[in-house]
Amino acid sequence: MDERTLDEIIERYPYPSGRTLGILREVQIKEKHIPMDTLKLVSEKLDTPLSDLFSLVTFYSFFSLKPVGEHLITVCMGTPCHVKGAEKILQSIQEHLGLSGDSSDGKYLETTPDNKFTVEIARCFGACSMAPVLHVDGDLYGYVTPEKIPEILTRYGWKR
């Protein structure tokens, strides 16, 4: 992120309450991760030790230090999604994209070798009425079944 963009973000947070997390949230949304260079820049501009910021971005699950692929797929693992088969949804996505990482400890983020897709899991989007749900680049898909996965992926340029 260039310095000017960051300055514009920082300007939107004149008050101390909610400032640091608010700024980091905007960086995360814009860059789809928190680049280390940007984190250093934030540290200088807010006059906050880099170690403090590092502890924030690793504590809060909304932030990621790892860059993501072209499209970001987030599978919801909330309770209603769980009882309605979220794990099978994740498995199906992994199979189609040739990924194999383990998500049993509640954390998962994996990118395809061609950098086209990153798959991650989330705690709960609060879209429980349509469980199981997933996001692709912020678009919400509800009532997902393993059979619907190829069709959803195709919309984002996946080829069988």
Add this chain to the structure above:
Amino acid sequence: MKIQSARDLESARREGLIKIQPGRPRIGVGTSSCGIAVGGMALYERMKKIIQDEYPDISLVKTGCIGFCKEEPIVSVSIPGKSLVLLHKVQPDDAERIISLAMEGRVPQELALCKIQDWDHITGSLVHGGGFDGIKDYDEIPFFANQKKIILRNCGLINPEDIMEYIGTGGYFPAFKAITSMEPEAVIEEVKRSGLRGRGGAGFPAGIKWEITKKASGEEKYIVCNADEGDPGAYMNRNEMESDPHMLLEGMLIGAYAMGVHEGLIYIRAEYPLAIERLITALDQARSLGLLGKNILNSGFDFDIQIATGAGAFVCGESTALAASIEGKTGRPRIRPPRLTEKGIFGRPTDLNNVETWCNVPVIIAKGASWFSSVGAKGNTGTKVFSLVGKVDNVGMVEVPLGTSLNTIIFDIGNGGAQGRRVKAVQTGGPSGGCIPVRLFDTPVDYESLNKVGTMMGSGGLVVMDEDTNMADIARYFISFASGESCGKCVPCREGLKHMLLILNRLIAGKGTVKDLNLLKELSETVQKTSLCGLGQTAPNPVLTTMQYFKEEYDELLEA
């Protein structure tokens, strides 16, 4: 224009009413997050184009969500002098027909869900009219008939992006009444007498918390709205903020006046972009009308609200962790006391209430404490909104008086299991709650009765489980959740939950023994008793309740 007098407010109300009942057909499209995901926004855009090109006489607005998620996208059609009709499962291809029929004063019968002749917005009421004999009444739909809408009074019926519509239903009149004609102490007294208890789950009396904050020493104080709805399976607050953001702002305004506080904060999850966007719009509009900012309603009282976003940490629902997060730190709880009311954000006295607690306040001021306390049960006054989800037929947002039985909610409103499956249990209170078996569904939903059966009210998620759900797997799911969300500060929670998870994994893999079961129970009780904050203290509840009520399912897992 700034609202400075009763006359200004009344003229704003008239202007708002004309928007809601414009004297020509008005179509409202449900566009909360879930409505959008099932095609609500595409439908709105399609209609907008048709109306612009061909039918400029039709008024089209975005509305929030009326809560019947299963039937979305829901569209409301209002023809002057006739009942408001709710259409369900509307597809973009239906747009043309809905519009052209509305021009003739008709609606597509086959899409009609029900009709509303008049509506009690609590702070005001609206008469729509009669007609449409072939369409069922709102009260004839079991999903709606057993509900009582106080908090959701406007949801799905007004445009959440237009403050005038909120004022049109009588909104901001309670704030006007409080600020211009009541002493702050009298406002607190009214809230105390109403019996309103914290809707975040703990149930602490709101009026008493306000009083403590008001009396706390220090000039600069904060009031905060906890909108970090982190319980998986709960989305009431998201819907409330997306569908009617001004009821929250008005509740906070009244509270700020009562406590003499000038700075408010809404701590909201980053995962709710639409709610954040609508709150920002609502704040801007309230400021431009002089309902927030300096010299509110020409009373000399100053108050404004800022938004602080969370970043995905369940533990930040705990009050001291939430305060740390707002200060820009990692959300790790600290020992209480001192409580936030004494030493909160940046060391200042802070009053923290849940979204829904705030949303009740305008109603209490409008209708009075006695009216409010006549709803619900003794010691559990008012209503509560629940997100009824999981393996239930009618998924949706449900508001009932406290004290309503689980049977009423799950069978009468929810119509039992989805696809005719048999309901087995319900999880209340998220990862802090427990699983209640169907034989205890006559339990009234109030703070104390839920505690008695081993669970808790929590923020309002009701996740229904059916015969296909394995209860040990559910227990493992929650322990995995809590273990992943543990902040790591205290040993019982950090290490205890991890080992509970290992035992559960062993059991589910068919490699567990009776000794494991006993150890799991013992460890659960230790974590409960010795953890620092509510996360650890309540995390074993799903294990303990499933072991108590579904012991046979654990026994079946034991190594032969």
